[in-house]
Every structure is written in structure tokens, then in C-alpha cells.
Amino acid sequence: MTKEKTEKKTPSSIEKFILHLHPARIDKRALKFNRTFGLGGILALLFIILGVTGLILRFSYIPTIDHAYDSVVSLQRDTVFGQFIRNLHHISAMLMMVVAFLHLIRTYYSQAIFKKRAENWIYGLIMMFMIIASSFTGYLLPWDQLAYWAVTVITQIIEYIPFIGHSLANMVRGSDVVDGNTLLNFYTLHTGIIPMTFLFLMSMHFWLIRKAGGVALPKQDNTEKVNVIPNLIWLEIMVAALLIAGIFVASVFYHAPLQEQANPMNSPNPSKAPWYFLGAQELLLHLHPFFSAVILPLVVGVFFFYLPYFKYDNLNIGVWFNSPLGKKMTIHASIFAFVFTFILIYLLEHFLHFDIWFASVGSWFATGLVPFAIYVIPVSGYLFYWKKKHGAKTEELVMTITTILMSSYITMLLISLLLRGKGMLMII
Amino acid sequence: MAIASVEAFFIIKGGVSKVEQANAKKELFNAGKVDSFHKNKTYPFSTGHFFLRRFEDGGFLAMSVKCTHLGCVVNSNLETGGFNCPCHRSQFNRFGEVLAAPATRPLDIFPIVIKNGEILIDTNKAVKRTSFEKSQLTYA
Numbered sequence: 120m121t122k123e124k125t126e127k128k129t130p131s132s133i134e135k136f137i138l139h140l141h142p143a144r145i146d147k148r149a150l151k152f153n154r155t156f157g158l159g160g161i162l163a164l165l166f167i168i169l170g171v172t173g174l175i176l177r178f179s180y181i182p183t184i185d186h187a188y189d190s191v192v193s194l195q196r197d198t199v200f201g202q203f204i205r206n207l208h209h210i211s212a213m214l215m216m217v218v219a220f221l222h223l224i225r226t227y228y229s230q231a232i233f234k235k236r237a238e239n240w241i242y243g244l245i246m247m248f249m250i251i252a253s254s255f256t257g258y259l260l261p262w263d264q265l266a267y268w269a270v271t272v273i274t275q276i277i278e279y280i281p282f283i284g285h286s287l288a289n290m291v292r293g294s295d296v297v298d299g300n301t302l303l304n305f306y307t308l309h310t311g312i313i314p315m316t317f318l319f320l321m322s323m324h325f326w327l328i329r330k331a332g333g334v335a336l337p338k339q340d341n342t343e344k345v346n347v348i349p350n351l352i353w354l355e356i357m358v359a360a361l362l363i364a365g366i367f368v369a370s371v372f373y374h375a376p377l378q379e380q381a382n383p384m385n386s387p388n389p390s391k392a393p394w395y396f397l398g399a400q401e402l403l404l405h406l407h408p409f410f411s412a413v414i415l416p417l418v419v420g421v422f423f424f425y426l427p428y429f430k431y432d433n434l435n436i437g438v439w440f441n442s443p444l445g446k447k448m449t450i451h452a453s454i455f456a457f458v459f460t461f462i463l464i465y466l467l468e469h470f471l472h473f474d475i476w477f478a479s480v481g482s483w484f485a486t487g488l489v490p491f492a493i494y495v496i497p498v499s500g501y502l503f504y505w506k507k508k509h510g511a512k513t514e515e516l517v518m519t520i521t522t523i524l525m526s527s528y529i530t531m532l533l534i535s536l537l538l539r540g541k542g543m544l545m546i547i
Numbered sequence: 548m549a550i551a552s553v554e555a556f557f558i559i560k561g562g563v564s565k566v567e568q569a570n571a572k573k574e575l576f577n578a579g580k581v582d583s584f585h586k587n588k589t590y591p592f593s594t595g596h597f598f599l600r601r602f603e604d605g606g607f608l609a610m611s612v613k614c615t616h617l618g619c620v621v622n623s624n625l626e627t628g629g630f631n632c633p634c635h636r637s638q639f640n641r642f643g644e645v646l647a648a649p650a651t652r653p654l655d656i657f658p659i660v661i662k663n664g665e666i667l668i669d670t671n672k673a674v675k676r677t678s679f680e681k682s683q684l685t686y687a
Contacts (some may be wrong), residue, residue, distance in 0.1 A: 272619065275617040290560060384596070386634060388622060389634075390633045403617070403649060404635050407649065408616060474645075475647070482651040485648070543633065543634065
């Protein structure tokens with residue numbers, strides 16, 4: 120009956136455009152809000168808000184070290200709605216970090232990244248990296264103390280990459296140190312290259328979702344289909360309206376931070392990275408830089424990209440946590456990783472001074488291999504326990520490793536954010 | 548195709564990297580008269596990006612303020628006479644040697660020349676070292 124209706128009515132050009140983005144009819148179960156939580160759509164909207172506010176900010180921003188800071192100050196003070204636009208841009212960017220992470224978690228734990236969708240997982244990960252790169256290049260632009268020192272530290276990390284590190288870091292900075300060339304490089308990346316690349320990746324991402332048949336759903340014999348217009352579109356408009364309203368209200372009350380103007384002669388004490396990088400900063404405190412800045416990111420990165428391609432036998436596409444055991448293991452592992460990481464960091468801070476005890480052997484052993492082993496051996500034992508005692512399969516074990524990695528990062532982030540004071544010393 | 552991509556890489560690299568232009572002046576930093584520095588004290592020269600320390604025996608050592616871990620500016624620690632990094636908690640003793648990780652090598656030093664009773668420091672040339680040695684000191 121519904122089919123007749125659609126044939127009679129000629130869609131307007133707007134509707135036709137929508138039907139290029141969405142299929143005409145979708146499975147009713149895909150409409151349930153807690154299937155996707157609308158996270159992907161929210162990200163697309165945030166990208167648009169960031170693009171529009173970013174374009175407006177470009178009118179008053181001057182990318183030179185003499186004027187960058189002053190131009191931001193004068194934007195906030197003299198331009199009508201200047202502060203508001205900057206707040207919108209800042210809050211949307213922060214939100215994008217959070218929502219992108221949640222979207223990644225959602226797709227992974229609802230088992231929506233395998234087979235046909237594996238390629239899209241790769242695109243998604245590259246976009247996650249782009250969001251991080253975009254935030255990183257963005258916060259240099261106000262040229263305040265946070266900007267200067269965060270960029271100094273992170274570009275120096277690149278120097279630890281063997282052979283090419285030094286020239287790569289100089290290429291990113293456009294100089295030996297962070298200076299006007301760096302600012303110009305980052306400005307170009309932030310306002311041109313990254314958004315442009317992102318647009319391409321996003322198009323691929325959307326197209327591949329359609330090719331895979333929309334939102335991943337558990338297999339079922341009788342599926343009920345409904346029209347996208349108005350069923351899905353109405354939902355999307357509602358979420359978008361709520362989101363925009365929320366960000367606008369937040370932008371009235373919360374001001375984007377601006378520290379003192381960058382001073383290459385004095386690092387603030389403590390110097391903390393932006394919150395989403397604090398997990399990485401915490402890691403840098405405890406490990407040899409070659410381990411914390413090169414080996415671990417590389418291994419974890421390869422692991423995440425390889426996630427859809429492990430040899431799985433019992434995949435349950437679209438089923439949250441794959442199985443009841445998977446759910447139990449995920450919850451257990453996130454708590455285990457939180458407690459374990461917390462205790463380990465507390466001990467490293469106050470009792471385990473490997474850097475002094477093994478100073479004669481070399482720092483790569485004392486602050487590299489030893490803490491690495493202290494983390495990896497108990498975690499391996501933990502995984503072994505699930506395998507032997509509960510007969511966990513590859514799907515569940517890989518999911519547990521992923522959970523442990525993410526939970527550990529969040530633990531480190533929280534420790535660095537809440538429990539570190541002057542001189543980056545632990546306050547408990 | 549391969550040749551084109553190599554060419555493209557170098558064109559982009561040339562456009563992005565402007566390192567060569569940056570190296571311009573080569574002047575020595577004049578820190579002042581030898582007599583104005585007390586023994587066993589550290590003097591910060593923030594414009595020159597170094598700490599000048601005079602040791603008990605009168606020898607001078609100019610140490611870079613840049614932490615060897617990731618390049619933050621270290622603070623002088625008044626209690627120990629050493630230096631602490633505010634970014635990743637590295638600690639150095641008064642000779643610039645590592646007391647606590649994550650830093651893996653001592654603070655870099657700058658060569659000192661003493662001419663007509665004045666201390667001149669070559670701040671363009673940071674010298675990496677693995678430990679403190681007596682030969683690194685400069686005497687009047």
C-alpha cells in the first residue's frame with residue numbers, strides 16, 4: 120500500500136537530494152535511537168558548524184606571530200559576536216573529539232566493522248586521525264602558552280622516529296623550532312588541507328555505508344521496511360535542532376580558553392596538553408620516549424587498523440558485544456584495566472624507581488622494557504584466564520584487548536587531568 | 548608515475564620546509580664580566596636560552612634551558628641547585644645530569660670563550676653529551 124503512495128507523489132528536488140544521501144526505504148530497526156545514537160549524523164553536523172564558524176573566524180585571524188594573539192583578542196573584544204563564534208568553534212571541536220570516539224566505540228562494540236564494512240572502518244580511523252590532527256593544528260593558531268608548548272612537545276616527539284624523525288619534524292615545523300613558519304604551516308593545514316581531505320573521506324564513508332546496506336543489523340527473517348521521508352528525516356532534523364540549540368546555549372556561557380601570549384622563554388608550570396592528549400602525556404612521564412612516542416602508537420595503530428581482519432569464526436554482525444560472554448568480558452576488562460593502570464601508575468610514581476635502580480643498564484631497559492613487561496605480562500595472564508576458564512573465542516579476546524587499551528588510555532587521561540599538580544607531580 | 552611522485556614530494560617538501568632561511572646571524576652572547584659571577588651559583592639567561600653556572604673551583608658551564616626529553620624550558624630548583632621540567636617531570640642535577648626519567652641525556656651545553664675578562668657564549672651551537680666531565684668547564 121505504501122508503495123503505491125510513493126509512486127503517485129513526485130518528490131521535490133530537496134527530497135530527491137535527500138534520497139541521494141539515504142535510500143528510499145530502510146529497515147525499521149535502524150530507526151531505533153539506541154542502535155546508532157545518531158552519532159555519525161551528529162559528527163557530520165559538527166563538521167558543518169566547524170566549517171562555517173571557521174570561515175567566519177578567518178576574516179579576523181592573522182597568521183603571523185606578531186599579530187596572531189592580538190587578532191584573537193581583538194576578535195573577542197571588538198567584533199560583534201566574535202567571542203560567541205570562537206566559542207562555537209571551540210565547543211564543536213571538543214564535542215567532535217568526544218562524539219567521534221563514541222561513534223568509534225559504538226560501531227566496534229555493535230560489531231559493525233567486519234566484512235563489507237572493513238574498508239569503511241579504515242576510512243573512519245583515518246578520519247579519527249584527521250580530527251586529532253585538526254585539533255592539534257587548530258590550537259596552535261591563537262599563539263598562547265598552551266599552543267606554543269603543546270606544539271613544541273609534540274613536534275619534538277616526531278624527532279624520536281629513527282632516521283627520518285629529525286627532517287620530518289623540521290618539515291612539519293618549517294623550521295628548527297616552533298616559530299612563524301610553523302604557524303603558517305599549521306594555518307594552511309588547519310584551514311585548507313585537512314578540511315578538504317576530510318570532505319573527501321566523509322563522502323567515501325557515507326557512500327560505503329550505503330553500499331553495505333545501511334546500519335548494521337542482526338540477521339532476521341522478516342524485516343519491516345519504512346520510508347526514509349519522513350521517518351528518518353524527521354528524526355535527523357530533531358537531533359540536529361537539539362544539538363544546535365545545545366551548542367548555542369553552551370557558547371553563551373562557556374568561553375573558549377585563551378592563556379597568556381606564547382613565551383618561548385618560559386614553560387608554564389605545570390604544562391598540560393589539551394585534555395584529549397593527556398593520556399599520551401601521562402604515558403610520556405613513565406616510559407622511554409622511544410617506547411611511548413614511537414613503538415606503542417605504532418603497535419596500537421596497526422592493531423586498530425587490523426581489527427576487522429583477524430581470523431574470526433563466530434562473528435555476529437550487528438549484535439552488541441557479539442555474545443553474552445563478550446559483554447561480560449568487556450565490562451570486566453574495562454574495570455580491570457582501570458584499576459590495574461591506576462595502581463601501576465601510583466606505584467611507578469611513588470615506589471618503583473626503575474630509572475634509578477637500573478640506571479647502569481640503560482634507559483631503554485629501565486624505563487622501556489621493564490615497565491612494558493610489567494604491563495603486558497599481567498594483561499596476557501588476564502586474557503589467558505578468560506580463554507582457559509570461560510572458553511573465550513578470538514572475537515571476544517580481541518574485543519577484550521581493545522577494551523583494555525581504551526580503558527587504560529582513559530585512566531591515564533583522568534590521572535593526568537585530575538591528579539597532577541605543580542611540576543606534573545601526583546597530588547596523592 | 549614513480550618519478551612524478553618523487554618530484555611532487557620534493558616540490559611539497561621545498562614549499563613546506565623553510566629551515567635554510569632561518570639560520571642567519573652568528574653572534575656570541577655576551578654574559579658579562581667573569582668577576583660578577585659568584586661561585587656555586589646558577590644564573591638564568593632567558594634571552595640566551597641558557598643557565599650559566601659557576602662551580603666551586605671557578606669553572607663555568609653554560610647549559611641549555613631546553614629539556615632533552617621534549618624541549619620544554621626547565622626551571623631551576625632552588626633547593627637542590629638542579630633543574631626540573633614542568634612538562635614531563637624530568638629532573639636534572641646541578642651539572643645538568645639526569646636525576647629522574649623520562650629524560651635520557653643531560654642538558655646540552657654551549658661552548659664558552661672568555662676574552663678580556665668577559666664571558667662569550669655560542670648559543671647557536673648546542674653540544675650534546677652523555678654525562679658531566681671536568682673538561683666541559685671553562686676557566687677564566
